[in-house]
Amino acid sequence: ELRLDGTLERFGLNMQAQLAGAWAGNQTARIALAGQGNRQGLALERIEASNLLKGRLRGQGHIGWTPAVSWDLALQGQGLDPGTLDPRWPGRLGFDLSTQGSRSSEQLAAAVDLRSLKGQLRGRPVQVRGALEGAGSQWTLQRLDARSGQARLQAQGQWGPAVRLDANLRAPDLSDLWPGASGRVEASVRAEGAQDNPRLSLDGSARDVR
Secondary structure, three states, X not given: OEEEEEEOOEEEEEEEEEEEEHHHOOEEEEXXXXXXXXXXXXXXXXEEEEEEOOEEEEEEEEEEOOOOEEEEEEEEEEEEOHHHOOOOOOEEEEEEEEEEEEEOOOOEEEXXXXXXXXXXXXXXXXXXXXEEEEEOOEEEXXXXXXXXXXXXXXXXXXXXXXXXXXXXXXXXXXXXXXXXXXXXXXXXXXXXXXXXXXXXXXXEEEEOOO
C-alpha cells in the first residue's frame, strides 16, 4: 500500500509492504516507510521492517535526486538471523550503521561507518567495526576490525593511483571463520605501490589446515 498526499512542491509519503520468502524466514516481513518530500528529495522520518531475517530493522535519513542522486541514512538492526538464508550460519546479530554519498555523471562518492555489528553466529561471539570512504578511484579503508570466536582480522589502507593496504589475520581455529574448516593460520599482508602494479608481501604460517 502506497499513499502520497500533496504536490511535487511538498508531499507526504506513507508506504506499507509485505515481503515473503527466505528473507522473512519463510513467513512474512512487514516494511514501513514514512516521510516528507519535494522536488529536491525525500526526508525519511521512519524506516521500519519487522520479521526481516527474524529480526527488526529501523532507521531514518534523506534521499536526494537533484542536482545529483544522494543519500544520508542511519540504520540499526536487532535480532537478525543469517541462518534463515543459509542454515550453516545460524545466529542473532545487531548492527548500527550510517552511510552518506552521491552519484553524479562523473563519479560515485560514498562513506560507510559500521559502528558496530555484534552478537552470536554459529554459537560464537561476533564483533565487527569498520569505516570506508572515497570518491571516484580513490578509496580509504579507515579501519576494519572483525572478530569471530578467537579469530581476528584487522585491516586499513588506501586504494587509488597509489596503493597502501595492510591486513593481519590471526585464527587459532579456522572453524571460527568457516563451517567445517580446521587448522590454524596467522598472516600479515601488505600491498603498496602503483595501482596497476602493486607490490604484495606476505608473512604468515599455517598448520593442519583443511
